[in-house]
Structures are given as C-alpha cells and as structure tokens.
Amino acid sequence: MIFVDLDALASCLASPACLVTQTTSGLIIGMLLFLVAVGLTLIFGVLKVVNFSHGAFYMFGAYFAMTAYQLSGSFALAILSGAVGTALLGLIFERAFMSRVYGRDVLMQLLVCYAFVLIFDDVVRMIWGPEFKSMGMPAAFQVPPLFIAGGVVPPYYLLLIGVALVAAVVLGLGLARSRIGKVIRAAAHNPGMVSALGINTGLIYGGVFALGGMLAGLAGALAAPVRSLTPGMGFSVLIESFIVTVIGGMGSILGALIGALLIGLIRSFGSLGFPLFTEGLMYLFMVIVLVSRPTGLFGKEVA
Amino acid sequence: MTELQAGQGAQPLEVPRIDARPQRYRDLLIALAAFSVLALLPMVFGSKQLLDFVIRCAAYGLFATSLNLLVGYTGLISFGHGMFFGLGAYGFGLMMQKTGVPIPVAFVATLAITFVVAVVIGAICVRLKEIYFAFVTLAFQMLIHSTILSWQSLTGGDQGLRGGIPRPPFLGIDLSNHLHLYITSCALLVIGLLLMRQIAQSPFGYTLRMIRDNATRASFIGIDVWRAKLVIFVLAALFAATGGIIMALFVSGAYPEFAYWTISGEGIFINMLGGVTTFLGPMVGTVLLLILNDTVTRLTEYHGIVLGIVILFFAIGLRKGLMDFVVEWFAQRRGEGRG
Numbered sequence: 001m002i003f004v005d006l007d008a009l010a011s012c013l014a015s016p017a018c019l020v021t022q023t024t025s026g027l028i029i030g031m032l033l034f035l036v037a038v039g040l041t042l043i044f045g046v047l048k049v050v051n052f053s054h055g056a057f058y059m060f061g062a063y064f065a066m067t068a069y070q071l072s073g074s075f076a077l078a079i080l081s082g083a084v085g086t087a088l089l090g091l092i093f094e095r096a097f098m099s100r101v102y103g104r105d106v107l108m109q110l111l112v113c114y115a116f117v118l119i120f121d122d123v124v125r126m127i128w129g130p131e132f133k134s135m136g137m138p139a140a141f142q143v144p145p146l147f148i149a150g151g152v153v154p155p156y157y158l159l160l161i162g163v164a165l166v167a168a169v170v171l172g173l174g175l176a177r178s179r180i181g182k183v184i185r186a187a188a189h190n191p192g193m194v195s196a197l198g199i200n201t202g203l204i205y206g207g208v209f210a211l212g213g214m215l216a217g218l219a220g221a222l223a224a225p226v227r228s229l230t231p232g233m234g235f236s237v238l239i240e241s242f243i244v245t246v247i248g249g250m251g252s253i254l255g256a257l258i259g260a261l262l263i264g265l266i267r268s269f270g271s272l273g274f275p276l277f278t279e280g281l282m283y284l285f286m287v288i289v290l291v292s293r294p295t296g297l298f299g300k301e302v303a
Numbered sequence: 304m305t306e307l308q309a310g311q312g313a314q315p316l317e318v319p320r321i322d323a324r325p326q327r328y329r330d331l332l333i334a335l336a337a338f339s340v341l342a343l344l345p346m347v348f349g350s351k352q353l354l355d356f357v358i359r360c361a362a363y364g365l366f367a368t369s370l371n372l373l374v375g376y377t378g379l380i381s382f383g384h385g386m387f388f389g390l391g392a393y394g395f396g397l398m399m400q401k402t403g404v405p406i407p408v409a410f411v412a413t414l415a416i417t418f419v420v421a422v423v424i425g426a427i428c429v430r431l432k433e434i435y436f437a438f439v440t441l442a443f444q445m446l447i448h449s450t451i452l453s454w455q456s457l458t459g460g461d462q463g464l465r466g467g468i469p470r471p472p473f474l475g476i477d478l479s480n481h482l483h484l485y486i487t488s489c490a491l492l493v494i495g496l497l498l499m500r501q502i503a504q505s506p507f508g509y510t511l512r513m514i515r516d517n518a519t520r521a522s523f524i525g526i527d528v529w530r531a532k533l534v535i536f537v538l539a540a541l542f543a544a545t546g547g548i549i550m551a552l553f554v555s556g557a558y559p560e561f562a563y564w565t566i567s568g569e570g571i572f573i574n575m576l577g578g579v580t581t582f583l584g585p586m587v588g589t590v591l592l593l594i595l596n597d598t599v600t601r602l603t604e605y606h607g608i609v610l611g612i613v614i615l616f617f618a619i620g621l622r623k624g625l626m627d628f629v630v631e632w633f634a635q636r637r638g639e640g641r642g
Contacts, residue, residue: 050434100619106433107380111575111618114568119611126605239445239564246438276453283446287427290439294431 009273020151022268028157028226030264031164035219037241037248037256038171039212045251046188046208049098050106052113054241055234056120057086057213061220062229063128066135069224075138079163082221083214090213094206102205117235124231133229141225160222167215172253184208188251243286249299258297326504334497341489345482354485355553356597360589361492362549366566367573367585368499369542374571375579376503377535378515380433382567383440386424386447387540389562390417391547393451396464396557405473413548414541421540422533429532441564448562463558468551478552488549495542500582502538511535575617578627587626 012018036058043051065082069075093116101108141156175181187194187204195201219237227233244263248255263282270278289297345354366388373379394413398404404412428439451458459465470478478484502508513521514528522528551557560566569592577588595613599606621628 097615097619106437107374107571107575108618110380110382110437111572111614114572115611115614115618117611118607118614122605122607122611125607239441242438243442246435246442250434276455277449279449280446280453283442283449286442287439287446290431290435291427294435 005275006273009269012269012272015150017150017152020148020153022272023265024151024153024157024161026265026268027261028160028264029267030261031161032219032223033237033240033244033263034257034260035164035167035222036216036237037244037260038168038253039215040241041245041248041251041253041256042215043209043212044245046184047094047098047102047205049102049109050113051098051209051212052110052238053093053116053120054212054216055236055238056117057090057216057234058220058223058237059120059124059229059231059234060089061086061217062135062224062227062233063124063133063220064217065221065224066133066229067128069135069138075140078135078138078224079218079221082224083218086217086220087210087214089217091206091210093213094209095202098209099202099205120234121231128229128231130231135224135229137225156225160226163218163222167218168253168257171215175253240282243282245296247286247289247296249296252296252298255296255298327501330497330500330504334493338489338493341493342486345485351481354481356593358485358488358549358553359593360586361488362546362553363569363573363593364492364546364586364589365495365549366543366546367570367577367589368496368582369539369546370567370570371574371579371582371585372499372502372511372535372539372542374574375584376508376515377511377532379429379532379536380437380571381428381440381536381539382437382564382571383442383444384539384543384570385564385566385568386440386444386562387417387421387543388547388550388566389447389451389557389559390420391544392551392557392561393458393464393547394544395548396468396551397457399468399470400464400466403469403471405471406478407473410548414544417540417544418537421537425533425536425540429529429536441567444562444564444567448559448564451559451562458557458559461559464551464556467555468557470552470555484552488553491545491549495545496586499542502535503582507531507534572614575614577625578630581626581630584626591625 012022036054039057040051040054043049043054061082064085065078068081069078072078097112097116098109101112137156141154141159143155145152145154146158147153175184183194183199184204184207187199187201191201194204220234240263241260244259245256246259247262248257248259262285266281266285267278270281274281293299341357344357366384370381370384373381373384391413394416395409398409398412399406402409424440424443428436428443431439452460454460472478476483476487478487510521510526510531514526514531518528521531547557547561550561573588573592574585575588576591577586578584595610596606599609603609617625
C-alpha cells in the first residue's frame with residue numbers, strides 16, 4: 001500500500017520521455033475538462049444558474065457519438081452528432097425546465113438539476129444498458145504512436161488537443177468580437193436593458209445553454225474513443241469541471257482554460273507521486289485557491 | 304394637539320413577548336409523547352421491517368433536520384453535509400473495532416472528532432457566500448470520500464468497514480439486540496430533535512434567521528456573522544454525526560456511500576420535500592423519501608426517473624415542501640373562517 005511515492009514522481013520529472021507522456025496525458029484530461037467547464041462557466045456567467053446536470057450532456061455526447069459511429073462508420077459524423085444532439089437537448093432542457101427557476105432560490109435550481117441528473121442517468125441506462133460500453137478507436141487513428149523525445153504520444157491525442165484548442169479560440173474570439181458575442185455579454189451584464197432594446201433574451205438564454213451543452217457534448221464525443229462509456233460517467237467529470245470553474249473563477253473563460261490545464265496536470269503527475277490520493281490532491285488544490293482567493297484565480301468580485 | 308399630548312393619549316406600545324418557558328415545556332411534552340408512542344410501537348406491531356424503517360428514519364431524520372438548521376434557518380446551502388454523516392459512521396465504527404472502548408465512550412469520542420473536523424472545515428467554508436459555499440462543502444465531502452477510498456489499511460477502501468462492529472452491552476443495554484437498538488435509536492432521535500428545537504427557538508436561533516434574511520444588517524447591529532455561522536455549522540455537524548452513528552450501529556458497518564455526495568443531495572431533497580419553514584418538515588420529508596425509495600425500488604429498476612419526476616413536481620409544480628403547503632393551507636382556512 002503506497003500512499004506517497006515521491007521517488008516515482010522525481011524520476012519521472014528527470015526523464016524527458018516520461019515528462020512528455022505525462023504532460024500529454026495531462027493535456028488531454030485538461031482539454032476535455034476545459035470543454036465541459038467552459039460551458040458551465042458560460043451558462044453561469046449569462047444565466048446566473050449553476051447547471052448541476054452539465055455532466056449529463058458530456059455523457060449524452062459520448063453515447064450519441066458511439067451510436068452514430070456504429071450506424072454510419074464515420075468518425076466525423078460521430079463527433080458532429082454528439083455536438084448537435086446535445087445542443088438540441090440543451091435548448092429543450094433550458095426552455096422547458098431551467099427557464100422556470102431563474103431568479104429563484106439556488107436551492108430550487110440545484111434541485112431541478114439534481115432531478116435531471118437522476119433522470120438522465122436512468123434514461124441512458126434504459127436506452128444503452130447499464131454495462132460499460134466502448135466505442136473503439138476509429139480506423140483512421142489506428143496507427144503507431146508518435147515518439148516525441150522518447151515519450152509515447154498517440155496521434156488521436158493530438159487531434160483531441162487540436163479540436164479543443166480550436167473550440168477555445170473560436171469561442172474566445174466569438175464572444176469578444178462578433179455581434180452575437182457582444183449581445184451575449186450585454187445580456188450577462190444587464191438582461192433587462194438588452195430586452196428593452198428589442199432583443200429576445202429568452203432566445204439568447206436558450207442559445208447559450210445550447211452552446212454550453214454542445215461543448216460538453218463535443219467533449220463527450222471526443223472522449224468516447226478513449227474512455228469507457230457508462231451511465232453516471234458524467235458525474236465525475238461534472239465534479240472536476242466544478243473544481244475547474246471554481247479555481248479559474250466562475251464566468252471566466254480564460255480561468256476555465258487555465259484551471260482545466262492545472263487540474264489535468266495535477267491529475268497526471270499526481271497519479272505518480274500520490275497514486276491513491278490523486279483526487280484528494282485536486283480538492284486540496286481547490287481549497288487552497290478558494291481560501292486565498294474566494295472568487296477564483298480569474299473571477300471578478302461578485303457584489 | 305401638541306406632540307406631547309398626542310403621546311399621552313396613545314396606548315403604551317405592547318411589546319409582544321413570547322414567554323419561552325411554556326413553549327419549552329410543550330416541546331418537552333411532545334417529545335415525551337412521541338417517544339412513548341415509538342417505544343410502545345413494537346408491542347403493537349411486532350414486524351421487524353417496521354422497526355428497521357423507524358431506525359433508518361432516526362438516522363436520516365437527525366441528519367436532515369440538522370441540515371435544515373443550516374439551509375432553512377441560516378440560509379447556508381451546504382452540499383457537503385453528508386461528510387459528517389459519513390464521519391460519524393466511520394469514526395464510531397473504527398473506534399469500536401480498533402479500541403474496544405464501551406459504546407458511550409466511543410459515541411462521545413466520535414462527536415469530539417467530528418467537532419474538531421467541523422471547526423476546521425467550517426472555519427474555511429463559512430467565509431464564502433451562496434454557491435461558493437455549496438461548492439467548497441461539496442469539495443470537502445469528496446475529499447473525505449476519496450480519503451476513505453484510498454486509506455484502505457484503515458477504512459477498507461471501497462469495501463467499507465467489514466466484519467461487523469462489536470456492540471458490547473453497557474448499563475444493561477445490549478445494542479446487538481434488535482429491540483434495544485430500536486429503543487436507543489428512538490431515544491437519540493427524540494433527544495436530538497428536542498435539542499435542535501431548543502437551538503432553533505433560542506435567541507441564537509433568531510440570530511441565525513436574521514443572518515439568513517439580511518447578513519449585512521445583522522453584522523451592522525453587532526453580530527459576529529462569521530462566528531454565528533461557524534457555531535451552527537459545527538452544531539449541525541454533531542447532529543449529522545449522531546445520525547451516522549445510528550446508521551453504523553444499524554448496518555453494523557460503514558460504507559463509502561455514507562460519505563458520498565449523494566447523501567448530501569438526498570438531505571437537500573428531504574428538506575425540500577418536507578419543507579424548510581417548519582421545524583418538523585425535514586422529519587416528514589425523511590419519512591416520505593424513505594417510503595418513496597422503498598416502494599419505487601421494489602416496483603422498478605429505474606427509480607432515478609421516478610424520483611426525479613417527484614423532485615420536479617415539488618420544485619417546479621408545488622414550489623414548496625409538503626409541510627409548507629400544509630401550514631399555508633391551514634393558515635388560509637383559518638383566515639377564511641374568521642373573515
């Protein structure tokens with residue numbers, strides 16, 4: 001029973017091969033987390049609700065992708081259906097249920113989401129069965145891994161990191177520069193004013209929720225070839241993305257990116273140094289950040 | 304008429320003083336009556352299932368009511384209150400397994416450990432507001448859960464504390480006897496509820512309500528908000544741990560699920576189900592949830608869907624807990640009767 005194994009950590013830090021392997025595995029954990037967490041933080045920033053059922057969208061993204069891949073054999077279609085399917089789901093969920101609890105108690109919002117965590121998990125269990133499923137690596141990526149400085153890097157990891165980076169850049173630029181981005185930011189700031197200017201805020205709220213759902217679904221679809229699929233798979237991701245958003249600061253996209261990468265690296269290197277306490281390490285890190293900066297690394301002071 | 308004259312003519316303002324003493328006696332009487340009914344229950348219905356059900360109600364009821372001290376009375380939405388339930392179960396189980404001290408000693412020692420842990424965690428958490436408070440408590444819950452999972456040599460990891468918890472008799476009470484366990488659980492429940500009722504009705508309890516309604520104002524008139532929150536956080540933790548101890552005695556073990564976040568989620572749901580505006584709301588919620596859980600799991604394997612729909616019905620449809628609903632309905636009827 002090894003609780004702390006600092007030798008393993010030190011010897012890995014000394015070897016470039018191990019360093020590359022661990023860093024890439026940290027990066028893919030971080031990038032997947034970023035996609036989930038950024039949706040969470042976006043929804044919180046604009047709608048002021050915490051989507052406690054966000055993990056379900058990640059789960060649905062993975063299952064949609066698996067089914068689409070099994071039906072069509074096309075990996076691109078699998079990713080697409082994961083993202084689009086969850087976007088639709090997010091839109092329906094927001095319009096039908098979440099929109100009823102805006103401005104109400106945090107308790108109510110948490111409860112509605114808690115109800116859907118239970119419902120969604122069971123829906124997946126009904127449709128796809130309770131057992132572990134796996135989508136399998138698409139044929140295009142069944143190639144020998146790359147070796148960078150002696151470290152093993154599967155090509156699929158590069159695709160995953162690339163897609164997530166593109167999503168991050170598009171999202172960041174879109175919010176900062178485009179007209180829709182400006183409207184969204186305005187709605188986050190003062191929804192009453194935005195709606196007085198003749199803009200349908202309900203539509204924006206639904207759209208933001210759909211966008212958040214889509215990003216989580218994309219993460220799920222991208223994760224489907226490398227992780228096993230099971231009902232309830234969303235929850236651990238949800239908890240981790242909470243940690244990410246809380247560390248980075250609720251409502252901050254840059255914060256979500258930095259937080260996600262930090263958590264990814266903590267996970268991959270922590271599993272060497274503290275094999276049994278990797279999760280505890282994340283919580284510890286979160287507590288430290290929150291105690292020193294209650295609004296997170298990049299969060300704004302909430303009035 | 305001058306101001307002075309007007310003042311003379313006016314009735315002296317009657318300050319509504321609630322005399323606390325009669326109410327305290329009333330609470331005590333109700334508690335005694337409740338305990339006697341529960342104690343007589345085994346003579347009327349001999350079924351073991353019913354007694355098991357009451358024991359579970361005692362464990363979860365103490366937990367849920369203590370959570371209501373935070374959620375309903377102070378406005379602290381803790382999403383990690385279940386950690387103290389788990390801590391109570393594990394602390395007590397380990398103490399009995401490893402040291403073999405008498406049960407009352409282990410009981411007190413477990414509460415002492417909980418006290419220390421709750422002071423440390425509470426001191427960090429109660430600084431934070433609303434959603435951040437909810438998250439940090441959740442994070443601590445998961446931290447304790449993952450510690451339990453990873454510290455296999457002590458806690459047995461994901462298998463839980465196995466091999467049973469020794470329950471040596473003390474003062475003529477033998478907790479391995481089902482009936483004795485039942486009576487003890489009922490006694491703990493009633494005493495716990497009575498104590499929590501005293502806290503809620505005390506001046507301190509009203510301070511908490513004020514902090515919930517307007518923390519800035521409370522702090523302005525000289526209340527140390529941070530300290531008041533910390534005190535209630537720790538007190539609530541002690542009652543939650545007592546619930547955990549009952550659970551550990553009942554199943555004669557402790558499992559990681561006792562410290563998992565779903566316990567906290569269920570606690571919040573119980574509060575919602577019963578209603579947070581009345582003291583006994585969480586108790587009603589506990590009974591409802593346990594009945595619901597038992598029937599639904601018997602009827603379908605997809606009990607998450609059924610439970611979820613029930614939650615939605617309460618959260619979106621009714622918009623309040625059952626006891627809130629009943630109390631309001633009575634108030635309305637009484638109002639109509641007078642009018």
